[in-house]
Structures are given as structure tokens and as C-alpha cells.
Amino acid sequence: MTETSDLLQVDHLAISFAHPRPAVNDISLSIVEGEVLALVGESGSGKSMTARAVLGLLPPGARASGSIRFRGEEVLGLPEDQLARLRGRRIAMVFQEPQTALNPVRTVGWQIREVLRAHGRISAAAARKRAVELLEEVEIPEPERRIGHYPHQLSGGQKQRVVLALALANEPELLLADEPTTALDVTVQAEILALLRRIRDRTGTSILLITHNMGVVAEIADRVVVLRQGDVVETGTTREVFGAPQHAYTRQLLDSVLSLPAAGDFVHPVPAPEPPQEAPALRFDSVFVEYGSSRRGRAFPAVQGVSLDVAPGEVLGLVGESGSGKTTLGRLAAGLVPLAGGSVHVHGEDLFSSSPARRRELGRDLAFVHQDPEASLDPRMSVGASIREPLDIHRVGTPASRRARVAELLEAVRLPADVARRRPRELSGGQRQRIAMARALVLGPQLMIADEPTSALDVSVQADVLALFGELQQQFGFACIFISHDLAVVNSVADRVAVLRNGELVESGPVAQVFGSPSHPYTQRLLAAVPAAEPKEPKEPRPAHLAS
Amino acid sequence: MLSYLLRRVPSALGVLFVASFLIFLMLRLIPGDPVDALAGQDATDESRQAIREELGLDEPFWSQYLSWIGGLFRLDLGQSYRIGGSVRELLANGALNTVVLAVTALLIAVTLALVTSLVAVIRDSRWLNAMLAGLNTLGLALPTFASGLLLVLLFAVVFPLLPSGGTPPDGYLARPDITVQYLLLPAICLALPVWAGLTRFLTESLRSQMRQPYVTTARAAGVSRRRLVIRHALPNALPSTVTVLGIQVGTLLGGAVLVEQIFTWPGLGSLIESAISGRDYPVVQVLLLLSVAVFVITQLLTDVLQAWLDPRIRIGGAR
Numbered sequence: 001m002t003e004t005s006d007l008l009q010v011d012h013l014a015i016s017f018a019h020p021r022p023a024v025n026d027i028s029l030s031i032v033e034g035e036v037l038a039l040v041g042e043s044g045s046g047k048s049m050t051a052r053a054v055l056g057l058l059p060p061g062a063r064a065s066g067s068i069r070f071r072g073e074e075v076l077g078l079p080e081d082q083l084a085r086l087r088g089r090r091i092a093m094v095f096q097e098p099q100t101a102l103n104p105v106r107t108v109g110w111q112i113r114e115v116l117r118a119h120g121r122i123s124a125a126a127a128r129k130r131a132v133e134l135l136e137e138v139e140i141p142e143p144e145r146r147i148g149h150y151p152h153q154l155s156g157g158q159k160q161r162v163v164l165a166l167a168l169a170n171e172p173e174l175l176l177a178d179e180p181t182t183a184l185d186v187t188v189q190a191e192i193l194a195l196l197r198r199i200r201d202r203t204g205t206s207i208l209l210i211t212h213n214m215g216v217v218a219e220i221a222d223r224v225v226v227l228r229q230g231d232v233v234e235t236g237t238t239r240e241v242f243g244a245p246q247h248a249y250t251r252q253l254l255d256s257v258l259s260l261p262a263a264g265d266f267v268h269p270v271p272a273p274e275p276p277q278e279a280p281a282l283r284f285d286s287v288f289v290e291y292g293s294s295r296r297g298r299a300f301p302a303v304q305g306v307s308l309d310v311a312p313g314e315v316l317g318l319v320g321e322s323g324s325g326k327t328t329l330g331r332l333a334a335g336l337v338p339l340a341g342g343s344v345h346v347h348g349e350d351l352f353s354s355s356p357a358r359r360r361e362l363g364r365d366l367a368f369v370h371q372d373p374e375a376s377l378d379p380r381m382s383v384g385a386s387i388r389e390p391l392d393i394h395r396v397g398t399p400a401s402r403r404a405r406v407a408e409l410l411e412a413v414r415l416p417a418d419v420a421r422r423r424p425r426e427l428s429g430g431q432r433q434r435i436a437m438a439r440a441l442v443l444g445p446q447l448m449i450a451d452e453p454t455s456a457l458d459v460s461v462q463a464d465v466l467a468l469f470g471e472l473q474q475q476f477g478f479a480c481i482f483i484s485h486d487l488a489v490v491n492s493v494a495d496r497v498a499v500l501r502n503g504e505l506v507e508s509g510p511v512a513q514v515f516g517s518p519s520h521p522y523t524q525r526l527l528a529a530v531p532a533a534e535p536k537e538p539k540e541p542r543p544a545h546l547a548s
Numbered sequence: 549m550l551s552y553l554l555r556r557v558p559s560a561l562g563v564l565f566v567a568s569f570l571i572f573l574m575l576r577l578i579p580g581d582p583v584d585a586l587a588g589q590d591a592t593d594e595s596r597q598a599i600r601e602e603l604g605l606d607e608p609f610w611s612q613y614l615s616w617i618g619g620l621f622r623l624d625l626g627q628s629y630r631i632g633g634s635v636r637e638l639l640a641n642g643a644l645n646t647v648v649l650a651v652t653a654l655l656i657a658v659t660l661a662l663v664t665s666l667v668a669v670i671r672d673s674r675w676l677n678a679m680l681a682g683l684n685t686l687g688l689a690l691p692t693f694a695s696g697l698l699l700v701l702l703f704a705v706v707f708p709l710l711p712s713g714g715t716p717p718d719g720y721l722a723r724p725d726i727t728v729q730y731l732l733l734p735a736i737c738l739a740l741p742v743w744a745g746l747t748r749f750l751t752e753s754l755r756s757q758m759r760q761p762y763v764t765t766a767r768a769a770g771v772s773r774r775r776l777v778i779r780h781a782l783p784n785a786l787p788s789t790v791t792v793l794g795i796q797v798g799t800l801l802g803g804a805v806l807v808e809q810i811f812t813w814p815g816l817g818s819l820i821e822s823a824i825s826g827r828d829y830p831v832v833q834v835l836l837l838l839s840v841a842v843f844v845i846t847q848l849l850t851d852v853l854q855a856w857l858d859p860r861i862r863i864g865g866a867r
Contacts, residue, residue, distance in 0.1 A: 055768055080773075088769035095768075100761040105783045105859055114779070115769040150859040166769055 006030045006069075007206050008054065008091075008174055013066040013076075015049050015058065015230075024049050025230035026066075031174065036200060036207045038217040038238070040253070041227035042458035043429070047210045050227075051176045054208075055093055056083040070174070089119045092167035096179035098159035102151040108135070108162050109147030115169045134165040139195060156322060157188035161195070168199065175199075178210045185321035185485060190529040193220050212458060214257045215531030218242060226250050238535045256463040257533040258488035261516045279348030281447050281479035282310040282333055288341035289328050289503075302328045304503040305342070312446070315473060315480045317494030317511065319487055319526070325503035326483045330449045333481060334366055335359055347446065364394060367440035367478075371452035373432035377424040377439075384420030387439045394443065409438040412475070413468060430461035434468065441476060448480040454489055466492055487530055491515055499523050553852055560844045567840040568620075571833050572613050582629055582827040603629060616833070626830035631822065635830050638819060639838070645715055646815035650804055652731055653738035657800075658793065660739070661746035669754045670777045680747070687744025692803050696737045696810035703733060713812035734811040738803050742796045749792045750785060757781035787854045794850035801839060 008031045015024035024046035031037045039047045053064050056078060068076040075086060087093075095101045103111055112131040116122050122130075128147070135143035138161040151159055160180065167175055177196065181189040197220055200207055211217060217224055217238065224241045226234040226249065234247040245251045289303040303325040310316045318326040331337045332344060335351050344351040346362050354362065370376040377386050384406050391402045407417050413434040424432055433453060440448055453469070454462040470493060473480060484490050490497055491511055498508035499520065507520040518524045583605065587596050600606045604615070619626055625635035668680050690698075704712035716723070716730045757763065758781050766780050767773075808817035816835060823831035855861040 057764065057768060084770045084772060086770070087767070088771075093765075093768040095761060095765060097761060101765045103762045103766070103780055103784070105857070106780075107859075111766075114766065114771060114775075118770040118772070118775075150863060152860050153863065163765065166765065169769070 007033050007035075007071060008208070009067075009069045010050065010054070011067040011069075013050060013053060013064065013068060015046065015053060015062055015064045017063075018061050023062075023230055024053075024064075027227065027230070027232055029225045029232065029235065031206050031208055033173075033206055034200065034204045036197075036209060036220055036222050038221035038224045039208060039210045039227060040212065040214070040217055040224055042212055042253075042460060044229060045227040046230040047227050048178050051093065051178055051208060051210055054176060055087050055091055056080070057093070085119070088115055088167075088172065089170040090172055091174045091176065092170070092172035093176040094160075094163055094167045094178065094180045097183050098156055098163055099183070101163050102159055104151055106150070107147065108149050108151070108154070111162070112147070112166060112169055115166050119170050130169070131165075134169055135162070137168065137199070138162070138165045140165075157184055157191065160184060160188075160192055164192075164195070164199075168203075168205075171203065172205060175205050175207045176210070177207055179212070180209070181216060182211070182213070186487075186526060186529040187321065189216070190531070193531070196220060213531070214242075214254060214459070214533040218533050218535045219531040226253070242533070242535050252460060254533060256460045258463070258466075258486075258492050259533070260488050260491055260527060260530060261512060278312060279345070280309040281312045281314070281347060282308075282481070283345040283348075284308045284329070284332070284342065285345070286342040287329075287332060287339060287344060289325070289332055289337055290340045302337075302503050303332065306500070306503075306505045307342075308498055308505065308508065310447070310479050310481060312479050313477045314496065315482055315494045317490030317497040318481055318483045318500060319485065319490050319497060320500035320506075321485060321526075323502065324500040326500050327451055328503075329500070330451050330481055330483050333447070333449055334363070334368060364443055365446040367443070367445035367448045369433075369436050369440045369448065369450040369453045372456050373429060373436045374424070374456070376436055377432060379424055381423075382420065383422055383424060383427070383435050386424070387420070387435065387442055390439065390443050396443070405442060406438075409441055412441070412472060413438045428461075429457050430465055433457060433465055437465075437469065437472065441472065441478075444476070445478050448478050449483070450480060451483045452485065453482075455484065455486065462489070469493060487515065487527060499526070552855060553848070556848055556851065560848055563844050564837070564841060568617060568833075568837050569613065571836045571840075572616065575829055575833055576609065580827055582829055585827045586629055616830075620837075625834050628823075628828055628831050630826040630828045631819075631831065635834050638831060639816070639834065642814065642816040642819045645813060646804055646808070646817065648720060649731070649734055649738065649807070649813060649815060650800055652735040653742065653800060653804075654797075656735055657739040657742035657746060657796075660743050661750055664743075664747050665750040665754055666777060666782070668751050669758065669781070670774050680751070684744045684748050687740045688748075690740070692737060692741070692806045693810060695740055696734075696807060699733050699737050700810070713810070715814060734807050734813055737810070738800065738807045741803065742800055745796055745799070746789070746793060750789050753785040753788060754781050757784045760784075783857070787857045790850050790853050790857065794846050797846045798843065801842065 010027060010029050013024055013027045017023055027046065027050055029037065029039070039050065041047045049058065049062070052058050054068055054070070054075065056075070058064060064076055066076065067074060070086070070091065075083070078086070102108075106114075109128065109131045112134055113122075113124075113127040116127050116130060131147050132143045135146055140146055140158055140161050146154075146158075151162070154162065160183075164180075180196070181192050184192060193216065196207060196209075199205060209216070209221060221238045223237050224235070225232055226241065226247065228249050234241060234245065234250045236246070241250060242254065245254060284306050286305045286307050287303055288301065288305060290299040291302050292300045306325070306329060308316070318329060320326045328337060332339065333346070335344075339352045343353075346366070349358075349362065351359065351362060377383070381389070384403075387406045387409060388402050391397065391405060396402065397405070406420055410417055410419060415431060415434055415438075419427070419431070419435075424435070427435070433456075436453070450469075454465050457465060466489065473493075482490060482494055494511050496509060497511045497514045499506040499514065499522065501522050506522050507514055507518065514523060515527065518527060582603070583596050583599050587599055597606075604612060607615075616626065623636070625639065627633070628635055628638055631638060664680060668677060700712045703710045710729050710733050712733075714730065716727045718726070720727050754777060758777065763776055763780055766776055771780070804815065805817035805820065807813065808815045809821070816838075819831065820835045822828075823835065
């Protein structure tokens with residue numbers, strides 16, 4: 001293990017906190033020059049903490065022991081001023097959320113200049129020139145114009161490119177990338193991954209890539225370290241780990257990756273569900289939604305002329321990238337956004353021309369499950385009270401019958417009854433999302449709108465929650481609009497799927513048909529961008545021309 | 549920016565109009581008659597009637613209001629009933645003193661708040677934070693009359709370094725060093741609660757900015773803590789602080805009335821006190837309208853300043 005050519009060597013790293021929380025037990029790993037090492041694991045595995053420990057960026061109260069050597073020199077426990085010289089110049093870091101990783105009140109150019117200035121004097125003109133160069137390097141169009149822009153004027157993908165430019169500004173030898181593509185759309189993710197690979201090939205920078213996504217690992221990593229609850233479970237080249245996983249946990253991780261039907265899987269048309277005799281649970285008739293004030297001529301079309309039906313008991317998957325209007329469409333079904341044109345019918349009734357009282361009644365038949373269970377459950381309310389709240393609001397039954405209903409639903413989502421007394425904070429993400437589902441089902445809805453219900457969850461937890469969702473849907477028979485950016489998730493739960501892009505309906509049909517033989521080029525592009533969880537071609541663990 | 553300001557002006561003028569009417573109405577609803585106060589107890593009905601006619605108080609309510617407003621437009625603020633002389637002259641004398649005092653206090657409060665908050669967040673040491681929290685609570689909790697008397701006792705009586713009251717005898721510009729001596733105690737006394745409130749808000753705001761991911765990004769790039777606080781966190785903390793400062797101007801004006809009494813500072817504070825007790829309608833209503841105007845202008849300025857400080861408002865969401 002102790003080769004001298006190791007760029008970074010972590011030995012028996014342990015991180016602990018005064019209060020119990022996910023920590024690092026015993027992690028050892030090493031990175032050689034020019035290598036992309038993937039650190040894979042679910043939340044609480046300690047992958048982010050390990051990376052932060054390298055730069056001395058652990059949260060206050062954390063204690064780290066063991067050893068982290070960079071080019072043979074110990075960096076763990078270095079004083080702040082020496083760490084500052086290391087940070088950004090020799091080891092740089094990229095974070096997950098580009099929306100918040102940039103200073104909102106400073107221009108892109110200022111932020112790049114600031115990073116350059118942190119490691120030595122540089123004239124304004126030279127800094128500007130270098131900033132333009134860097135933006136070119138991360139492939140942002142019109143760099144001269146962009147350096148004068150503020151972060152809010154850039155798209156999510158462009159922001160992540162700027163974050164990458166900040167990290168690359170001082171030509172670091174090692175790049176720590178903490179979930180750099182998780183918050184991005186699949187097509188943008190594919191571009192950023194390709195960019196990372198090109199940067200590695202061009203500059204020889206080693207990359208420690210932290211991710212939970214096996215597809216991303218297969219796409220870019222030379223070697224893989226699998227973590228679980230603060231321990232290393234398995235280490236190997238990407239081909240070894242994917243081809244012949246040694247540890248049961250690695251196999252479980254790989255198995256819980258949802259797959260898409262391969263192109264051409266769709267041979268014979270699946271018998272489409274019977275054309276519904278009864279009124280559809282939900283019908284969008286060429287609906288339009290606009291944001292912003294049309295009076296000032298600044299209206300922004302969010303949904304444009306979408307027509308869709310959801311049959312009773314059917315699950316319709318809505319897929320699309322950010323800004324495609326999928327969430328807006330979901331909120332429209334609940335009457336939460338104003339309609340600019342067309343009509344929305346719920347069980348054959350025109351939602352937007354009903355009286356307010358009738359709309360409230362229709363609202364009882366409708367349930368919402370949000371993406372982030374942490375934010376959608378009131379932290380001050382017990383779980384039981386959260387589930388019971390809709391019953392209390394609509395004054396359904398007696399207090400005793402309400403409590404019985406809560407117990408019944410907790411059982412349906414397979415949680416023990418004593419969970420009702422606990423607070424959301426005491427539960428895991430998966431458990432919280434089960435609670436959110438129980439709450440959605442408490443009034444016996446006819447239609448559920450699930451907006452990215454599993455996006456905040458780990459893959460193994462996601463698989464469980466999706467299975468549970470399928471069962472609940474069978475059992476309760478509600479129709480559902482299932483919104484997701486993850487095509488594989490939609491593939492596993494939906495009967496039909498509708499692909500949205502820029503507020504317009506691109507394509508819709510049975511899942512197997514749309515994903516198996518997509519007819520629209522955009523759907524094809526979307527499917528192609530999803531990284532498959534298998535390494536594509538044999539990769540040199542270390543590019544020969546860069547070995548030094 | 550200018551068009552934003554111009555868009556806001558009509559509603560600001562509207563507020564002033566409504567306020568002028570309410571002030572006018574309110575004064576006439578308060579029990580007590582200015583004629584009683586002027587004529588004295590033994591006055592005959594004839595002499596009372598004469599006074600009433602002379603002051604125009606026998607005219608209907610609306611015509612009194614309109615003639616007052618009309619006068620305001622011609623910068624004719626009317627004659628004082630009781631103190632004597634034109635309201636404009638009375639105001640001009642006091643306003644200069646009050647403005648000098650308030651502006652000095654505001655500058656002291658803002659400068660000190662910036663320095664203490666920045667030092668506290670950059671140093672981030674436990675004892676410093678504890679000490680600041682204590683001073684803060686003291687500054688907020690101590691009533692102005694107590695802190696004022698304490699300052700006088702300490703710096704004018706026990707250690708006779710500074711004058712205990714009054715304005716500089718030769719005006720503000722003749723001898724700047726003497727002006728500072730006279731101004732220091734009342735201005736500090738007035739600044740104290742504003743400093744405390746502002747420091748508390750700014751420190752907390754800076755701390756929460758320091759927890760934002762963009763700060764971590766800059767830190768991971770090797771930017772020093774001092775720069776992180778001053779160049780990264782501060783510009784983000786300023787817009788909301790400006791709003792708080794705008795609200796604090798109210799505290800400042802209210803405090804000025806008291807501080808002027810304690811330090812025998814001949815400003816508008818003592819004027820308003822004698823005008824109200826003497827039912828001197830013309831003086832009171834102009835003073836009240838003036839304080840509303842100060843508020844409206846402050847709000848306008850804070851909104852504009854906030855928009856200017858935050859590019860998300862200044863430039864908008866255009867991609």
C-alpha cells in the first residue's frame with residue numbers, strides 16, 4: 001500500500017463527533033496521479049466526511065484521527081494557515097449543489113479572481129485573462145460576457161461549470177468532487193462527467209469522486225472504494241467491482257440500481273389498458289400555465305398546450321429535465337397554480353370553474369407527496385399528529401377512529417405503531433417518506449400526485465419505497481401522477497409515461513413503448529444520457545502517457 | 549434604479565397625504581381647546597371669540613384643513629399660537645440641532661456595529677462573544693434616561709472631561725474640537741440602543757452567511773477567514789441589515805426627544821414637548837408630519853439601497 005508514487009494516502013482515518021451521528025470508523029485508501037477514484041456509498045457512509053477531512057473542512061466538533069498524507073506529507077491536524085495554502089492550490093474541492101455553492105452577490109469573474117488572489121498577487125488584467133481562459137476550459141460559451149454575470153443569471157449546469165472553474169483555477173494536483181452531478185439533469189450530468197474526464201486527460205489532475213450513483217461510477221472511475229457506515233467494504237478496479245463484486249453489500253448496491261429497458265426491448269405492443277369507460281381521474285385539455293405578470297409583458301410560459309389523461313387506478317409517469325414543467329403540471333392538478341388556458345377535469349368535473357367550496361371537496365380526493373420528507377413534515381409535530389392532521393382538518397370520524405386510522409396506515413406502510421409518538425427527526429429518510437405516504441393516503445384519495453418522492457433517498461432505500469408504493473397503489477387503487485427526473489424510477493412504477501420538455505409534451509404512451517423504442521429524438525437523447533451501471537470499455541487504471 | 553425610485557414616489561406621496569389628514573383630524577379630536585390655553589381662565593366670551601376668529605378656528609373643519617395643506621405647498625407652515633413666531637423659524641432653529649445630533653448618532657451606531665460584528669465573527673472567540681452579548685443586552689435594556697444620566701455622571705461629574713449639556717456656543721463649524729466635545733455624550737447616548745440592536749442582527753446574519761455553502765466553496769479554495777467574512781459574507785448580510793437600520797431610525801427619533809431633554813440640547817424634541825402641552829396645533833401638526841416624512845423617505849432609501857446591494861433584485865432573473 002505504501003507506494004511512494006501515491007498522491008494521496010489515507011490510513012485508518014476515523015472521525016467522531018461528541019453527539020452520535022454518522023461518522024467514519026476506519027477508512028484507508030490511496031490515489032495515484034492521474035487517477036479517478038470513486039468513493040461510493042449511501043448517506044451516512046462517511047464519504048463526504050472523508051473528503052472534507054483531507055482539506056480540514058470538517059464541521060465544528062468533529063475529531064479526526066489516523067493519517068492523511070498528501071505527497072507523503074501529513075495533512076491531518078495541520079494548522080489553519082498551512083491548510084489555507086494547500087486548499088485550492090494543490091487540492092481543490094467541488095460541491096454537490098451548484099445553486100448555493102456560488103456567492104449570489106458577486107460576479108463570476110470576481111469569484112474566480114478571488115480564488116486566484118488567495119494564492120498570490122495577481123494584476124486585475126492578468127486575473128481577467130485567466131478567468132476567461134478558465135471559463136473556456138470548462139466550456140462555457142461567451143466567456144468574456146459571462147465573467148460579468150451573477151450566479152442567478154446562469155443555468156444549473158453553467159453554475160456547476162463555474163464551480164469547476166474555481167476549483168481548477170490554481171491547477172490543483174487533486175480534485176475532490178463531492179457528488180458533482182447529483183443536482184443536475186441527466187443530459188447535463190453526462191456533459192459534466194465528460195468534461196471531468198477531459199480535464200483529467202488534459203491536465204493529469206487526479207480526481208476523488210464521491211457519489212452514490214453506480215452509473216456515474218461506471219462512466220468515469222478507474223478504481224472504486226465502496227463504503228458502508230464508515231468502513232471500507234470493498235476496493236478494486238471498476239471492472240472488478242462491477243464484474244465480480246466480492247462483498248454482499250456491493251452486490252446489494254448494484255442490484256438495487258434500477259435499469260431501463262435496452263433499446264429494441266420493445267417488440268410487440270403491450271396491450272394498452274382498456275380505453276376507460278368511466279371519466280378519467282384527471283384530464284388536462286391543452287392546458288397553459290404562465291409565471292410572472294403578463295401585464296408587464298414578462299410572462300414566462302411554464303406549460304404550453306399539454307393534453308393528458310390519467311385513467312382511474314393508473315400510474316402516469318411525468319418525466320423531464322428541470323424547467324420542463326413537470327412539477328407545475330402536478331401542482332395544476334391540485335389547483336395550486338392559476339390556469340392560463342385550457343381546462344383541467346378531475347373525475348369529469350371542471351376544476352377551475354367549480355365553486356371554491358366544491359374545489360375544497362375535490363381536494364379531499366387528492367393527495368400530494370413531496371420530494372423532501374424532511375421538509376414536508378412539521379418537525380414539531382409527532383408523526384401520528386402529522387398523519388392525522390388531514391382527518392382533523394376535514395373533521396372525519398371521532399378522535400378514537402382517527403387514531404385507529406393512523407395505526408392502520410402505519411401498518412400499511414410497514415412501520416411499527418409506536419412510531420406515531422416520535423418526531424420526524426428521529427426517523428431515517430426512508431421512514432420519513434413512508435410517513436409522508438401514509439399521510440397522503442389518510443383520506444383515501446382517488447388521485448395522488450407524487451413529486452420526486454424517492455429522489456432524496458439512497459438507492460437501496462429507494463428500491464424499498466418504490467416497492468411499497470407499488471403495493472399501496474394496488475391495495476388502495478388510486479390513480480397517480482408520478483413525477484421524476486429519473487427515468488429508471490418511472491420505468492419501475494408507471495403504467496404510462498409522458499415526456500415533457502420546455503413545458504411541451506414531447507411524447508407519451510405505455511412505459512415499455514416509450515422507453516423501449518422512443519420515437520422522439522429528445523426522448524432518445526434523454527435515455528442515452530442515463531449512465532448505465534456497467535463499465536463501457538476496459539479502462540487503463542492510469543493513462544500511460546501521464547504516468548510519471 | 550432611477551425608474552425604480554420614480555415608481556415608488558407616487559405611493560410615498562399618497563402616504564404623506566393620508567398622514568397629513570389623520571394628523572389634522574387627530575389633533576382636533578383630542579379633548580381640550582387651544583383657545584382655553586391661550587385666553588386664560590378669566591377671559592370673557594367676546595375675547596375668546598375674537599381669538600377664535602383670529603386663528604381661523606371658527607371656520608369649518610374642511611376649510612381649515614385645506615388652508616393648512618395649501619400653506620404647506622407654499623412653504624407657509626403657519627404661525628405658532630403660543631410660543632410665538634412663524635412655525636418655519638421655530639423648526640429651522642431646532643431642526644439643525646436635531647439633525648446634527650441624529651446623524652452623528654447614526655454614524656456612530658453604524659460604524660461601531662460594523663466594527664464589533666466583523667471583529668466578533670472573524671475572531672469567533674468565546675470570551676469575546678460572551679462580552680459582546682453582555683454589552684448588547686445592556687445597550688438594549690438600559691433606558692435612555694438611565695444611560696444618559698450615567699454618562700453625564702461619569703464623564704462630566706466624576707471625570708469632568710466633557711460638558712454635561714448644551715450645544716457648542718459658537719456654532720458647529722467655528723471650533724470642530726469643541727463641537728466634538730459637546731456632541732459626544734448625547735450622540736453616544738442616542739446611538740447606544742441602535743448600536744446594540746444593529747450589532748445583534750448583523751452578527752447573527754454574518755454567522756448564518758458563514759454557514760452557507762458558497763463560503764465553504766471559497767474556504768476550500770484557500771480564502772482566508774478575514775476575507776471570507778469581509779468580502780464574501782458581509783455583502784450578503786448587508787441588504788437585510790439595511791432594512792433593520794431603516795426600522796431603527798424610529799428608535800433614534802423617539803430617543804432623540806429624551807436625549808435632548810437630558811442634555812439640554814435645544815432641538816425639535818423640546819419643541820414638540822412644549823407645543824403639545826400648549827395645544828399649539830400649527831407646531832404639533834407640522835412636527836408630526838415631518839416625522840412621518842422622515843420615515844417615508846427612510847423606507848424609500850432603504851428599499852433603493854437594498855435593491856442596489858442585491859444583484860438579484862438589481863438585474864433580475866434574466867438568463
